[in-house]
Amino acid sequence: MYTIKQDKTNVIVTVSIDGKNWKDAEQKIYETTKGKFNVIGFRKGHAPKKVIEKQYGENVFFDDTLDYFLRTTMNEVLAKDPNLEPLSYPKTAIQKLNADGGVEFTLEFEVMPDFKLCKYTGLDFTKRSTKVTDEDFEHELDHLRQQSAKYNEVDRASKMGDSVVIDFVGSVNGEEFEGGRAEDYALTLGSHSFIDNFEDQLVGKKKGETVKVEVTFPNEYPVDNLAGKKADFFVTIKNVREKTLPKIDDKFISDATEYETLEEYKNHVSKHIQYMKEQEADTALKSDILKYVIENTEMLVPQSLIDYEVERDIHEIQEACKQYNMPLDAYLSAVGTTMEEIKDESAKRAVRGIKGRYIIRKIIEENKITASDEEIEEKLKELPPMRHSHAHEGADEDRIYAENSVVLDKVYKLLIDKNNIKEEEVKETTKTSTEKKTTAKSGTKSSTSKSSEKKTTNSSGTKKATPKKTTKK
16 A cells, blocks of 8 residues: 655655455465575475575565565556656665554655646757858868978078977976976977967077977876976077968879869868868757757756756766876866866756757657657668677667667658748958969968977976866757
């Protein structure tokens, strides 16, 4: 016999078992578990119940009997009301032991309360433009030029954009520190690879000069004995190299790519850009629609789900710190945050994620969205060969994954088809690739400038600290 009390997300089931039912269940537990007890004088599994209780304690079968009533009661509760879906294993608490041997206990668990979706059809959304512009092509062409850039030694003072090959020794308060020395280090001036204004102080210098560079390490620098400290570097300029970019013509394209002419290359790149823009625009549109529904649907999210997500995020950060042998405090200092701020952001992200999952689930239920066997088989074919092979252990998981993918695709198709979507307009603002002089954008690093420059020693004392936050989006 049980009663149910629900308060928003919390459900308490009070169970009352009389003495007779408890003893009957306890006898069943004895019959099914007696084989695991070793009792002197009896073959295993043949010791009487009272003898086992005398040797192991009179409550030896209590926990298993309680668990039996927990499972049978929960099965009855969920069969009667399938909407009561526990989010975690129920907490059990004994309330009373009756004189007749009966027991009263409670089962407490959280559920996701029902909610009403906001209006999610007939709305207006803007899709990113998928038009390929000259600027898009120029960006790809510039990347190709930077990959083919050459550095030629020049007999003049250095300037921003040049690559200088240097030897250096760094010290704090006159004492050299670990990682502060390097030889034949190739550094592009203006790349912001080094801390503070290190690179600025090398501008206007010639081959053979030795320069005293004065810098201050950032307060959040991950090396504790250097953070916030002033340092001196004695830098010797070994040579100055000027960056030369190739001329854009058919010969360059033929040498640098598998295409013979600039026009062929442009056609190929434009198709690739078009494909990527369509993928990104579709993803962004789906995200925008779902974000709207999440923000406009009222839903009470159980705290246990939020706590679970936050604990998982914190655990990932702690494990990452252990992997890199970095104290947690040092990590927090490096990324400029606190544990409280991380937990707060993690909780907000958890709420958004949980709401999103249950909203999609609700849309599926309301629109009776399903996946047919044929659709699942087609989706399975799209998976990598090692994944969708039915000969391996994960075949069932793959089928579930494929089914979920089909259903989710249908959810997003419904959200797009049932709303008003217009594509944003983009005006051409750039010249064509044959008219525009392609130059590296300010602050952009060439993808090959580092690979073509020699760095013989890793200088932990001079590299700029740019650790990323590991909290999820």
